[in-house]
Amino acid sequence: MIPPRLPGRKIATLISLIYAGLLLQGVDAVTHAQAAERVLLRRVESTHFPTLSLYFEVYNAEGQFLTNLQSEALQILEDDQPRSPLGVTLLNPGAHIILVLNYGPEWSVGYAQRSRFQYLRQHWLAWAQAQPSPTPDRLSLITNSGLQLVRNNDPARWADWLETARPDLQRETASLNGLTRALDLASSIDPTNPQRPIIFFLTAPLPGSALPALADLRQRAQNQGVPVHVWLVANARAPTRLPQNYAALNDLATQSGGQFLLFSGPEALPDPEPLLQPLRYGYRATYTSALTTSGSHELVVRVIQNGVPLDSEPLTVDLTILPPNPILLAPPAEIARTWHDSTDQLARRLSPSTYAFAFITEFPDQHPRPLRAARLFVNDSLVAERLSAPFETLEWSLEDITTSERFRIRVEVEDSLGLKGQSREWPLEVIVPEPPRSLPEQAWARLTTPQVLPLWAVLMSAATLGLILWRWRAYRRLTQPLYARLAPRKVKETLPSGRPIPGPFPTAAPPQGAPAWLVWLRSDEVPFDFIQDASADPEDERRFFALSQAEVTLGSDPRRATLHLPHPSVESVHARIIPGPEGFKLVDAGSIAGTWLNAAPLPPEGTWLSHGDILHLGSVALRFEFPHPSPPPHPLLLPYEDAA
Structure with a gap:
């Protein structure tokens, strides 16, 4: 036989419900205060620098996501310098919904012939069955025993798990293991599916020993920007019976951007769709950066509505920006010019008349970008320049080089940011032979070389001296008497020898040790x-x-x-x-x-x-x-x- 309820118990229950209602009104006031106009800059993608991509969200005064933002109403502040966007795209990547079922004996308490667990399961089962399959959202499910589903896009699997779940609620003990795993999962962003995470923490009252750690998890959720919606599954008098537990869970929800709900059985469970809808959308804006130095830089997204600017919080991005590096491809050590086989001086010409230097450009900062110019320097003088693609070769005109010379070659490139990089200098020799001559010219050239001219002088001198001696001897024979010409001559004595004749060349200062x-x-x-x-x-x-x-x-x-x-x-x-x-x-x-x-x-x-x-x-x-x-x-x- 069930004993009749005492009037005092009714009064206590009524007081608890009134207190809970006032507290929920305060939570709604806090949530409404957080729903002011705001711009949230989530992340920056610099893979294709100097083109940067910014991912952000814009909310109106009612906390609703703005889906009609135009690029004319957007500015990007790059280190406080305004930049115009190249384009703005509305994204619908979906949300990452993490449902944490933190069981406890309180889940087994019945109301209207059904337990609290059955009410909660039926509520989420109905929501899952209403979702498209596959869904752009990612669904994760965590219980006291660990991860059950991770980033799944099939709501049917979520529904199947809920339908077959049969936990032993009387043996379950509420803890912070599920919430900790949920925050870990929310922090591990999948680059291919960058959905924003949201946590629904359905929990029985926590043991008192877990409350200090709950404060750390609350701070972690704030730092990660992950809203935690807390549904406390407990008696309606939990605010008075478990004030510390109640207050700690309420703080977790309100300070992380979520909502708090006390569910004892008769309360209506809220539809999660209004909470999920703002998280499913986002904007991506791209712009061309003008940064030219490495280091940390601040980016701000500014939205102008009705002439009033609304700025996001600054987001710091670290960039490594280095000049481009041109590299000459297989430059020659020498270029040999040859004369065309022609004896006509007017028709003679040298070839080749130009030489094309091939080069490639690498970017040490791993950010390839367009080139603005490429220049060729010979002995530090500009000889060729290219101002449009393709930037692969530079031609050097050899028309003015008619004698063999040595040169220093280098290539300079300038990228779209105005950064300039130079290749290493390359030594090179241009070899130009003497022009071809006709046979008479060749013969005359050989006879008039500086080495042959002294021989000509000696021969001419010897010929002149011989002619003079011959003429003198002939004259002497004609003027001598006959007896003198017929008289026998004495043999001249041998002259003394041994006088040294100096060598024709003095010995130069020798290199040390050379034979x-x-x-x-x-x-x-x-x-x-x-x-x-x-x-x-x-x-x-x-x-x-x-x-x-x-x-x-x-x-x-x-x-x-x-x-x-x-x-x-x-x-x-x-x-x-x-x-x-x-x-x-x-x-x-x-x-x-x-x-x-x-x-x-x-x-x-x-x-x-x-x-x-x-x-x-x-x-x-x-x-x-x-x-x-x-x-x-x-x-x-x-x-x-x-x-x-």
Whole structure:
């Protein structure tokens, strides 16, 4: 037999309901206060810098999401500098709904022949059955025993689980494990499905030992921006019987942006759709950044409604911004220009007339962006510029280069932000041979080279002297008496010999430790292989190439010649100097012009070199020297008998 209820219990129940109603009115007032006009900047995506994407939400004074925002009403403040958006897109990614069922014995209490658990299950089951399948939302479900569903988009699975759930409510104990897992799940954002999370925490009264930890979870929910809607499943007199428990759960809901509900059985359960609808929408605005420095930068979204600006809270984004880096692709070490085979001076021309340098541009900050210009510098002078795509090659005009020269090449690029980057300098040599000549020109050129002119002078002098002597002897014979011409002549005595004749060349300051060396005799540019003696007078301009016990190849090809002689008259491999027991032997390497020694062609078998010998390889003249030469042999003066 059920005992009749006492009037005092009715009064206490009435007081509890009145207190709960007043408290819920206060919660509604707090929620309405939070529903003021606001702009929430959620995140910034910088993957495609300098194009940045901002994800934000706009709410009116009633807390309703504005779905008709136009790009004209939007500004983006980048470090307080206004930028215009490229476009604004309304998104509907859905919401991440996390339902936490924190069971306890209070869930088994019945009302109108059904338990509180059955009321709650039927309420959420009806909501799930009304959702489209698949849904843009993500559904997660957590109980005392752990995760049951995680980011599922099929409401039917949610409904199946609720229909088959049969928890032992009398043995369940409420705890904070489910709420902790829910906050962990809300913080792990899926980049492919960036839905905003919302937590529905359906809980029995918590044990007193869990209340200190609940304050930490409340602060965590605030920091994450996750609203927690608390449904306390308890007796209607919970505000007076469990004031600390009641107040702590109420604070969790109101301070995280959620709502609080005390459910004892007869209360009507709220529809979650009005709470979910604002979370399902969002805006994405894109704009072109003007940032040119690395570091932290503040971004603000400004919405102008009826002439009144409404700003979001600043959001800091860290960016690494570096200049572009151009790289030359396989630049040559030299460019050889050649003359067209023509004997007509007016028709002669060199080729190639241009050279195209290929390059690529990398972005060390991992933010590829368009280029504004590409420039080619030769010896620090601008020679070519490209102001439109494709930025892949730059052409250098070689028309004005008619002699062999060395150059320094580099490429500079400028990106859309105005940042400039340069490649490493590349050394390069342009080789230009002498122009071709006709046969008479070639013959005359060979006869008028600086090396042959002294020989012509000697021959002319000798011819003139011989002519003078011949004329004098003929005149003397005609003027002498007959007996004088017929008289026998005495043999002249042998003149004393032994007077040393000085060598034709003084010994130059030798390179230290070299058994022999070659001296450069031309007055034009000295090849790089010839060096100046460090111990010599600084004003001494002679240059040496030290020989060793290894074979030396002389030629104009730097890849095949040991001694590089960059002159058009020298063949790629012209001659060789071979060390041997008698010193050093000079051998021609089959050159067309041949190798000359002391103004005489070199024999095919070669010749052993002596101190002071003059070597001619084309137009290049060298002198061979020993560090300690032997004295020259003494000439002998033989008796002379006049044939006349």
